[in-house]
Amino acid sequence: MSAPLTLPLQNRNQAISLEGVYAMYKVALKSRMLENKFSSLYKAGKILGGVYVGNGQELISGALGACLRKGTDYYAPLIRDQAGRLAFGESLLDSTRTYLGSVKGPMRGRDGNVHRGRPKEGLFAMISHLGTTASVVSGALMSERIKGTLKGKVGGTCIGDGGTSTGAFHEGVNLAAVEKLPLVVVIANNQYAYSTPNSGQYACEKLIDRAKGYGMEGYSVDGTDIVACLDVVSNAVDRARDGAGPQLIEANFLRLSGHGEHDDAFYVDEAIKQSKLGSDGLVNAKNFLMEKGMLDEKKYQDLHDSLQAEIQEAVAQAQQEPDPDPFKDDWRALSSNLV
Amino acid sequence: MSITYIEAIKQAQDECLAEDDSVFIYGQDIGNFGGAFKATQGLKKKYPDRVLDAPISEDAMIGVAIGAAINGMKPIIEMQFADFSTVGFNQIVNNAATHYFRTGVPVPMTVRLPSGGTPGSGPFHSQCLESIYSHYPGLVVMTPATIEDAYYMLKEAVQMPDPVIYCEHKFLYRWLKADKLGEPDLPINKARVVRSGKHATIVTYSAMVHEAVRAADALKEESDWDIEVVDLRMVKPIDIDTVLASIARTGRVLVLGEGFPWGGIVAEVVKQIVADGFHLLDAAPKTLNSKDTPIPFHPKLWSTHRPTPQSIAQAMRELLHQ
Numbered sequence: 001m002s003a004p005l006t007l008p009l010q011n012r013n014q015a016i017s018l019e020g021v022y023a024m025y026k027v028a029l030k031s032r033m034l035e036n037k038f039s040s041l042y043k044a045g046k047i048l049g050g051v052y053v054g055n056g057q058e059l060i061s062g063a064l065g066a067c068l069r070k071g072t073d074y075y076a077p078l079i080r081d082q083a084g085r086l087a088f089g090e091s092l093l094d095s096t097r098t099y100l101g102s103v104k105g106p107m108r109g110r111d112g113n114v115h116r117g118r119p120k121e122g123l124f125a126m127i128s129h130l131g132t133t134a135s136v137v138s139g140a141l142m143s144e145r146i147k148g149t150l151k152g153k154v155g156g157t158c159i160g161d162g163g164t165s166t167g168a169f170h171e172g173v174n175l176a177a178v179e180k181l182p183l184v185v186v187i188a189n190n191q192y193a194y195s196t197p198n199s200g201q202y203a204c205e206k207l208i209d210r211a212k213g214y215g216m217e218g219y220s221v222d223g224t225d226i227v228a229c230l231d232v233v234s235n236a237v238d239r240a241r242d243g244a245g246p247q248l249i250e251a252n253f254l255r256l257s258g259h260g261e262h263d264d265a266f267y268v269d270e271a272i273k274q275s276k277l278g279s280d281g282l283v284n285a286k287n288f289l290m291e292k293g294m295l296d297e298k299k300y301q302d303l304h305d306s307l308q309a310e311i312q313e314a315v316a317q318a319q320q321e322p323d324p325d326p327f328k329d330d331w332r333a334l335s336s337n338l339v
Numbered sequence: 340m341s342i343t344y345i346e347a348i349k350q351a352q353d354e355c356l357a358e359d360d361s362v363f364i365y366g367q368d369i370g371n372f373g374g375a376f377k378a379t380q381g382l383k384k385k386y387p388d389r390v391l392d393a394p395i396s397e398d399a400m401i402g403v404a405i406g407a408a409i410n411g412m413k414p415i416i417e418m419q420f421a422d423f424s425t426v427g428f429n430q431i432v433n434n435a436a437t438h439y440f441r442t443g444v445p446v447p448m449t450v451r452l453p454s455g456g457t458p459g460s461g462p463f464h465s466q467c468l469e470s471i472y473s474h475y476p477g478l479v480v481m482t483p484a485t486i487e488d489a490y491y492m493l494k495e496a497v498q499m500p501d502p503v504i505y506c507e508h509k510f511l512y513r514w515l516k517a518d519k520l521g522e523p524d525l526p527i528n529k530a531r532v533v534r535s536g537k538h539a540t541i542v543t544y545s546a547m548v549h550e551a552v553r554a555a556d557a558l559k560e561e562s563d564w565d566i567e568v569v570d571l572r573m574v575k576p577i578d579i580d581t582v583l584a585s586i587a588r589t590g591r592v593l594v595l596g597e598g599f600p601w602g603g604i605v606a607e608v609v610k611q612i613v614a615d616g617f618h619l620l621d622a623a624p625k626t627l628n629s630k631d632t633p634i635p636f637h638p639k640l641w642s643t644h645r646p647t648p649q650s651i652a653q654a655m656r657e658l659l660h661q
Contacts, residue, residue, distance in 0.1 A: 129434075135406070135430070137406055139409075174396065174399070
C-alpha cells in the first residue's frame with residue numbers, strides 16, 4: 001500500500017485513488033460515530049438543543065469537505081454536514097463544545113450545534129433560514145475577485161431537497177451563475193424535508209435538470225457510492241477551480257434517521273428503505289474498501305477504536321468546561337460604541 | 340458650485356471608493372445607468388470593478404454583502420427603493436444582524452434605503468422602514484435629514500464595523516440644496532436641536548424635520564409659540580438624553596414620524612420619555628404618524644396620508660392647550 005493520503009484531496013486523481021477514498025472514508029466513519037455519540041447523549045438529556053444527524057449523507061457531505069482547502073476555499077455547510085465539516089478541518093472540539101454547551105466553543109453559548117462556524121477561517125456559520133448560503137459564499141468569492149485574489153479559490157455549500165424550494169436558494173445560485181463564480185453547490189437529496197416527500201417539494205423530474213436553467217454545469221450522483229461521490233465532487237471542484245464557473249451536483253440517497261433525534265420518521269416509505277437508494281453508503285464504502293484490500297476486520301476495528309477514543313476525549317474535555325456565564329457575557333449585539 | 344442631498348450621497352460614495360479599496364457598491368442598475376436616482380452616476384467609470392450591477396435578487400444582494408463583509412470588504416448595497424428591502428429582510432435581520440453576536444465576527448455593510456414618500460409613488464415606492472429594522476438587535480439605523488448628515492453619516496456608516504441601515508429620504512434628494520457642504524457639527528450618535536424653543540418640543544427625524552420646522556414657524560407667527568425641534572438623526576440607537584434635556588426645558592412633547600403609526604420609532608421614543616422623563620412632562624406626550632393604511636397613490640390622498648405642516652401644527656395646538 002502506498003503512503004496514506006491526508007485531506008484535503010488535491011484533485012480528482014487523488015480523490016478517486018484508493019488512498020483518497022480511504023482517507024475520506026475515515027472522516028465519514030468518524031462523523032457517523034460522533035453523531036451516534038451525540039444521539040446517545042441527547043437521549044440521556046446531556047445535549048443542549050436538538051440533534052440533527054447526517055446518517056446517509058456522510059459520503060456526499062464528506063466528499064465536498066474533503067475536496068475544499070481550508071485557508072484557501074470557503075465552505076458553508078448545512079445541518080447534516082458533520083462529515084463535510086470534519087473533512088474540511090473543523091476540530092472535534094468545536095463540535096463537542098457546542099453540543100455540550102461549553103463557553104469555549106466557537107459560538108460561546110450564543111448559538112448552538114449545527115449553527116456553529118469559524119467565518120474567519122472560511123467556515124461559515126449557517127442560520128436556520130434555508131437557501132441563504134449560496135449568496136453568502138458568492139459574496140466571499142466576489143470579494144476575492146475585487147481584490148484580484150480569486151484565482152485558484154473555490155466556494156462550496158450544501159442544500160437539501162427542501163431548501164431548493166426557497167426563493168433565497170434560487171436567487172443565490174442564479175447570482176453565482178450570472179457572476180460565473182467558482183461555486184460548487186451540492187443538493188443533498190435525501191428524499192424528505194422533515195416529513196415532506198419530494199413529491200410535495202418539486203414537480204420536475206430531477207432537481208439537477210435545473211442546472212441547465214441556471215446556466216450551470218450539473219451532475220447527478222448516487223449518494224450511497226463513495227467512489228462516485230468523490231469522483232463527481234472532485235471533478236466539479238476542479239472545474240470550478242479551473243474557471244469553468246458554478247457547478248451544481250444532485251446526490252440521491254435516503255435520510256437514514258428522523259429529521260432530528262426527536263423524530264421517529266414513521267412516514268418514510270418502506271419501499272424506499274428497501275431500495276438501493278435506502279442503502280447505507282457507509283456500509284457500502286466499508287465493503288468496497290474491504291474488496292479492494294484497503295480494509296479488513298482487524299484494521300476496521302483498530303480504526304473504530306481509535307476514532308472512538310478520539311471522540312470520547314473530545315466529549316470528556318467539553319463536559320468538564322464551564323457553561324457561559326450570563327453575568328459575564330457582555331450582551332452586546334453591536335461591535336461599535338454608539339451608546 | 341452647489342450641492343443637493345443626493346449629490347452629497349454620491350460624493351460620499353465616491354470618496355469612500357477612492358479612499359478605501361475594500362469599499363464596493365452593489366445594486367440594481369447602479370453601473371453605467373447610474374442608479375434609479377443617479378446616486379452612483381459616473382462611479383462605474385471611475386471604479387469599474389467596484390460598482391457592480393446586481394440581478395433583481397434583494398435576498399442574494401444582502402447575502403453577497405454579508406459574505407464580502409465577513410471577508411474584509413465594506414460593501415454598500417443600494418436598494419432601488421426601501422420598499423424592496425423587505426425581499427432581503429431575512430438576510431438583513433437574521434443573518435447580518437445576528438452575525439457579530441453569534442460568531443464575534445462583525446459584518447461591516449451599509450444598506451442604502453431610498454425611503455419615504457413623493458407624490459404619485461404609491462404603496463410600494465414610498466415606505467419608511469426604519470422602524471422594522473430598528474426592532475432587531477445588531478443593526479444601526481440612520482435617518483439623515485440634512486445635506487451634511489447625508490454626507491458625513493454615510494461616510495461613517497461605511498467605516499462602521501456593524502451593519503447600517505441608511506434611510507435616505509427621496510423627497511429630500513433634490514429639494515435640499517446648499518451652496519456648499521458644511522462642516523460636521525455633532526457626532527453621528529447625537530440628536531440635534533435644530534430649532535430652539537421653550538413651550539413644547541417636537542422630536543422627529545428625516546424629512547419630517549423640515550415639516551416640523553415649518554409647523555413651528557407657523558405657530559410662532561400665529562400665536563408666538565416657541566417650539567423646539569429635535570432631529571434624532573440616528574434612530575437606533577437613540578440619543579434619548581438630548582430628547583429629555585429638551586423636554587426638561589419645554590415640558591411638552593410631540594413625537595413625529597412619517598412611518599406607519601403602530602409601534603415603531605415614535606412609540607419607542609414615547610416609551611423612553613415616559614420611562615425616564617415622566618417627571619419632566621406637563622402634559623401627556625402626543626404622537627403623529629402617517630395614517631394606518633397603505634400609502635395611497637394619488638397626490639391628494641398621499642399628501643393627507645402623511646403628516647403635513649398643517650396637521651403637525653394642529654397636533655401642537657392640542658398639545659399646548661392640554
